[in-house]
Amino acid sequence: MPAAEPSLVVDRLRKDFGPVAALNGRMVRVLDGISLSASPGRVTTLLGSNGAGKSTTLACAQGLLKADGGTVRLLGEDPASAGSRLRSRVGVMLQDGGLPPSAKPMELLRHVAGMYRNPADIAALAERLGISDFSHTTIRRLSGGQRQRVALAAALAGNPEVVFLDEPSAGLDPQSRQTVFDLIVELRDRGLCIVLTTHLMEDAQRLSDYVYIIDRGVNVAEGTVSELTARTSSDADARTLEFSARPGLQPPLWTDGRSVVEVSAGRYLAHGLRTPADLADLAGWWQQLGVFPDAVSMQPRTLEDVFLEIAEGGTRA
Numbered sequence: 262m263p264a265a266e267p268s269l270v271v272d273r274l275r276k277d278f279g280p281v282a283a284l285n286g287r288m289v290r291v292l293d294g295i296s297l298s299a300s301p302g303r304v305t306t307l308l309g310s311n312g313a314g315k316s317t318t319l320a321c322a323q324g325l326l327k328a329d330g331g332t333v334r335l336l337g338e339d340p341a342s343a344g345s346r347l348r349s350r351v352g353v354m355l356q357d358g359g360l361p362p363s364a365k366p367m368e369l370l371r372h373v374a375g376m377y378r379n380p381a382d383i384a385a386l387a388e389r390l391g392i393s394d395f396s397h398t399t400i401r402r403l404s405g406g407q408r409q410r411v412a413l414a415a416a417l418a419g420n421p422e423v424v425f426l427d428e429p430s431a432g433l434d435p436q437s438r439q440t441v442f443d444l445i446v447e448l449r450d451r452g453l454c455i456v457l458t459t460h461l462m463e464d465a466q467r468l469s470d471y472v473y474i475i476d477r478g479v480n481v482a483e484g485t486v487s488e489l490t491a492r493t494s495s496d497a498d499a500r501t502l503e504f505s506a507r508p509g510l511q512p513p514l515w516t517d518g519r520s521v522v523e524v525s526a527g528r529y530l531a532h533g534l535r536t537p538a539d540l541a542d543l544a545g546w547w548q549q550l551g552v553f554p555d556a557v558s559m560q561p562r563t564l565e566d567v568f569l570e571i572a573e574g575g576t577r578a
C-alpha cells in the first residue's frame with residue numbers, strides 16, 4: 262500500500278446521469294460507491310471495460326463533474342469548489358485531447374505554459390515526445406497519436422504534482438507508446454502522483470504500482486499487479502497454453518471446463534490445463550488432427566486472466 266500521504270482520496274463516490282429518454286426518463290447510476298486513493302511517486306491505475314465508469318471517476322476527481330454522493334479530496338481540497346491554486350498543481354490529459362484544432366503544437370504549449378507560475382521546459386518536453394517534428398502543423402491535421410502526445414505535453418506544461426491520464430497510449434504506435442511509458446515512469450520516479458485509466462491489460466501490467474479494477478461503477482478488486490495475479494480463485498491453478506497451427510482446427514469436445522479457442526487465425530489458447538494428463542490430452546487431439554504446432558508456450562497468470570475471471574464471475578481462469 263502507498264506509504265506517503267495520498268494526493269487523491271475518493272470515498273464512496275456516486276454519480277447519476279439523466280434523465281435518460283431510452284429509460285423512460287429515469288436516471289442512470291454510473292458510479293455506485295467507488296473508493297480509491299493515489300499517492301505521490303506511484304502510478305495508480307483504474308482498469309475496467311468500456312463504460313465501467315473510469316472517465317466519470319476521473320472527471321469527479323478533477324472537479325469537472327459534481328458527485329451525487331461520497332467525497333473527493335485532491336491535494337487536501339474538494340476539487341469541485343477549489344480555485345485556480347489547486348488547478349495549477351494538477352495536470353489533465355483527456356481521452357479526446359480537447360485541443361483547439363486551429364492551434365499549432367508549440368504555440369499552444371507555450372501558451373499553456375504561460376498560464377503557470379512554474380512551467381515545465383516546453384522545448385525539452387516537445388523534443389522528448391517527438392513533437393518538434395510536427396511543431397508547425399495545425400492540430401486538426403495531426404494524426405491521432407501525434408495529438409495524443411501534444412495532449413500529454415499540455416498536461417505536463419505546468420509542472421503538476423498530480424497528473425490524470427485518460428487512456429494515455431490510445432492511438433500510439435509502438436515507438437511512441439514506449440516514449441510515453443518511459444516518460445510516465447520518469448515522472449513517477451520524480452515523485453509525481455500519476456492516476457491513469459486504461460482498458461488495456463498490458464499497459465496496466467507494465468506501468469502500475471497499484472491497480473483498481475472497476476466494473477459497472479463499483480470496485481471489484483484492487484492490489485499491486487503481483488497481488489492481483491497471485492489472487493486465488495477456484496481455478497487459480499489452471500494454466501493457459503498458447504500455440505500456433507493451421508487455422509480452422511475443430512476444437513476438442515472436452516466438457517470439464519477445459520477448452521481450446523482460436524483467438525486469431527492460426528493462434529490458439531488452450532484453457533483450464535492442470536495436470537500432465539491434460540497436456541497429454543492436448544497432444545492426443547493434435548495427433549488426431551495431424552497437427553504439429555509451430556510454437557507452444559505456457560505463460561504465468563497475467564492481469565488479463567484475473568480481469569477475465571472477475572468479468573466472467575470466476576468461470577474461467
Ligand SMILES: Nc1ncnc2c1ncn2[C@@H]1O[C@H](COP(=O)(O)OP(=O)(O)OP(=O)(O)O)[C@@H](O)[C@H]1O
Pocket residue numbers: 278279289291309310311312313314315316317318460
Ligand atoms: N453525460 C452522460 N449521460 C448519460 N450517461 C453517461 C454520460 N456520461 C457517461 N455516461 C455513461 O456512464 C457510463 C460510464 O462511462 P465512462 O465514460 O465513465 O466509462 P469508461 O470506463 O471511461 O469507458 P471507456 O473505456 O469506454 O472510456 C457509460 O455507460 C456511459 O454511457
